[in-house]
Amino acid sequence: MRLLHGVGEVSVASEPAGDQQQREELEEEQRQVSEAQQGNLDAMRPILERYARPLYGTVILPRLGDTASAEEVLRDTLATAVEKIRRFTWQGKSIYPWLRQIAINKVYDVHRQSKRSRRLADAMVHEVPVESDPQSHADAQLIADQERRAHRERIEVTMAQLQERYRTAIELRLVQELPREECARRLGVTIGTFDVLLFRAVRAFRKHFGERTAPGDFLGEHTSEERPS
């Protein structure tokens, strides 16, 4: 049973564009970066508009699990990118990996400040490679898609470990986002019983979700990368 497929995509295009178009997009991005580095911050606007959603949907929110915090981290990420754009060195590929690393560092800072046991964060640490094919002109799209697939696979692997009724409860309530009454009706139980099912299902999910990851892996995530923030 493959859950989660077919449910809305984050906005980075899934269809690969033609090489010519990708090359033009990359050249345009390089020009925008260059302008921004020369002091025209308005040139950053298209870059921020292009990458805000994939940063939020595939990098930040899956690692935080809290929309308010995720929005704050996104804001900090974009602000840091604008502030430190002069430090960015164009290497013939998209600026997205640089932005992504800033975002991951910000998420790391949030977790470090909270000082809470973050099984969730630890679980999301096993990342897709940050570096993509340097010859490709679609780095951002590839990385975002790859990261999204990795997250989904982890969710699916964890869901497969749950008992059928727990899996169904999560699918109905959190993926399809059906009302509690409808979820209870479909499962043939009372609302109170469904509440207990969902409660246990999320607890079970959380336990399984973090089991494959050693605690502290999250801390090592950014060590091999330039830390722009």
Add this chain to the structure above:
Amino acid sequence: MATDDDDILTGLVPDPDAEPTAAERAHAKTFAELVDKTLSGRTPPAMSADDRALLEVATVIRATSGGLPLAPAKQRDLIEDVLRQAVGVGGGAGTGTSSGAMPGVVPIERARARRWAPWIVAGASTLVAAAAVVTLWLRTPSRPSAPAPPVARAVPASWTSRPTDPLIGPIPRERAGDAGARIDYIFADRLDGFRERRWSPGEPGSRGGKR
């Protein structure tokens, strides 16, 4: 089967068919209501650490399934806010400015100048205030730490307090009853001194020249 409500995050999770305790039912209902509010975009800011941890898991599942994209308006506000802050204009979330409506973002050099402008004004104001204080301090007559002894001024005897003996002299017994005349004499003498001082030009308390 009893649940381990004391250790929600790490305790064993009962089977789906296990009978819940009253405590578990209550906690499950609380969590269900939290999920309700979160799904409708009204996540309460305050909740227990256990509930928050479970809610984060629920949010991750939703986000990974594509259920929580960043709203276009929110994205626009965030970007506008970031760019405004970058040029030192300030601003805050929720400005609602459309992407193309914002005036052209100024170059970073001018933005930096704008950022320093308040500090330059504040520094200049501080310098002016300091100069004013120094000027006032220099112009203020220095006060001796201890009061100086009064210096006797050379003033006419008629201005000073003095005995009446030189004026009246010894009073013979037969003139003892003329006290009224003597008082009038003394009064006239003192009045002369008073007038002289009162109308003397340049003297403190005098009304010189307005006679």
